[in-house]
Amino acid sequence: MTHPAHPDSAGQMLRAVLRLPHAARLALSVFLLGFGLSLAIPFMALFAVEEAGLNPLQLGLFLSLNAVSAVLIATRLARWSDRWPSRKPLVLLTIAAGAMAYALLGVVRDFAGLLLVGAVFLGTGSAAFPQVFSLARAALQDVPGDLAERAMTALRSVFSLSWVVGPGLGALALAGLDFTGVFALASSCFVLSALPLWRVPGRAPRAAVGPDRPSAGPPRRAVAWSALAFVLYGMAMSMGMTFFPLFVTGTLNQSEGLVGLLVGLCALLEIPVMLALVAWRRPPPVARLVTAGMGLFAVHFALLLLAQGVGALVAAQVLRAVVLALLAGLGMTYFQGLMPGRFAAATTLFANTGSVGSMLSGITAGAWAQAFGYRSVFLLCAALTGAAWLLMLWRAPSGAASTDGEDRPVGTPPGLLALPSP
Structure with missing residues (x-):
């Protein structure tokens, strides 16, 4: 595969990044993922209190359990992802978990059920962000010079763009569709974010780092x-x-x-x-x-x-x-x-x-x-x-x-x- 030569101007730099393999697919997936998160996350505490009727202590337990499970699950999946020949199955697993989490939040209202959804599905779905970005970085590991690093920064700007428009549209959706509608939209965005990734190679690093091979x-x-x-x-x-x-x-x-x-x-x-x-x-x-x-x-x-x-x-x-x-x-x-x-x-x-x-x-x-x-x-x-x-x-x-x-x-x-x- 021929990659763009190293550009000499700012305009050429941006065009070279846009021409990188799978750049458009990755950007679309990242935007949809960020858009889904930005629709739902700003209203999570409001949903827990007003819709599910959680008291302040229960709200704190719910949010804390979500955060702790997200860290633990994301860390474990990251270790597996860097060792497997293809990281794509784990990427799709995290996206599917996120889609399921928000679909379930549309119907689950009892405290025990919310804890289960948070610990298992929201915790696993939160790993979609690092997993998609690691898939992108692995797919671009052979491009010349520093273009891969620039592409990662560009993808991060796409993620930020989704958060510029998402919360406002989420507020409009909440006014017209209630919490069930907002979470259904977020779940749909997760599903759609997986589609552009089907043709992105789930490549492992050129030489995986394992417990018996220390990092360089x-x-x-x-x-x-x-x-x-x-x-x-x-x-x-x-x-x-x-x-x-x-x-x-x-x-x-x-x-x-x-x-x-x-x-x-x-x-x-x-x-x-x-x-x-x-x-x-x-x-x-x-x-x-x-x-x-x-x-x-x-x-x-x-x-x-x-x-x-x-x-x-x-x-x-x-x-x-x-x-x-x-x-x-x-x-x-x-x-x-x-x-x-x-x-x-x-x-x-x-x-x-x-x-x-x-x-x-x-x-x-x-x-x-x-x-x-x-x-x-x-x-x-x-x-x-x-x-x-x-x-x-x-x-x-x-x-x-x-x-x-x-x-x-x-x-x-x-x-x-x-x-x-x-």
């Missing part, structure tokens, strides 16, 4: 410290997302409509920044960009901490969009570079850091806000992301390395350094 990447300690940095980032992300609306309306006395505008502004700006990363001819190394993203996130929270009016809030959201583009777009690539050839394990580890960060953030942020107020939460977020930035400064020289241990820039032409491989 950096030692486990480097991976562990990087994962810790992303857990801290995930904690700050979850805390900020939870308390930002309360801060804007309760502390600054602004309207709920302004909250929606600011969140929408961030989501809209995130996509062109990601596409700019795809088109950037010779960017710095991935690890350096990820480290910069951690530092910028600390600045974002400092702006919120000092904010007194709308201008500072807008500036903070613009900065947040850049951070999300860097860390959501390149974080996956960073971990795939740390764990050469182990695409599913790396992508799942990246996703799990966010899940663990969210689990740790709830009680921490609640207790902190109760003691010191909503604004002070952003001080805690700034401290967490500052600590993550320091960890990345410490680990970045060996992060996102290629197989020869060097920190390869995203834009390195083919022939100078090899693509990450086992």
Whole structure:
């Protein structure tokens, strides 16, 4: 198969990414998957309380069980996926589980049944995100130069696009179709997301990494410290997302409509920044960009901490969009570079850091806000992301390395350094 030569301009770079094998199919699948999630997830707590009648304790148990099972199941499936000759059966299994989960949520209302649906089907379906992205990375492992990494960032921007349009349409669907209709639409999106993947090869890495064959990447300690940095980032992300609306309306006395505008502004700006990363001819190394993203996130929270009016809030959201583009777009690539050839394990580890960060953030942020107020939460977020930035400064020289241990820039032409491989 002939792959595009390494492009020399931003426009050529984007066209080369679009011409990669299976790019259109993967983009369509990722969009449908993200669209299904964005229809349902924003209304999950509302469904549990208003439709299923769960009390606050039951709601907490339901959401916590979902998160824990998602981490455990995704981790186990990732280990299997990187060892099997074809990863596609597991990809389709996770998509089917997600479709079944939302179909069941349309009819199940008792607490025990919801726990079962959450632990088994939602937990397995949550692995669809890392499994689809690992399938994409494995399918593109032989393309020249850094085009595979750029393609992964482009796919992540497609996923972000689905979340720009999904929640609003989900709210309209909820008004017209109730929760059963919303979950039916989400289930249908999962089913449709599987169709474009039938012709995408479910390839294993060129040389699978197993327990008897150690990875050629950096030692486990480097991976562990990087994962810790992303857990801290995930904690700050979850805390900020939870308390930002309360801060804007309760502390600054602004309207709920302004909250929606600011969140929408961030989501809209995130996509062109990601596409700019795809088109950037010779960017710095991935690890350096990820480290910069951690530092910028600390600045974002400092702006919120000092904010007194709308201008500072807008500036903070613009900065947040850049951070999300860097860390959501390149974080996956960073971990795939740390764990050469182990695409599913790396992508799942990246996703799990966010899940663990969210689990740790709830009680921490609640207790902190109760003691010191909503604004002070952003001080805690700034401290967490500052600590993550320091960890990345410490680990970045060996992060996102290629197989020869060097920190390869995203834009390195083919022939100078090899693509990450086992």
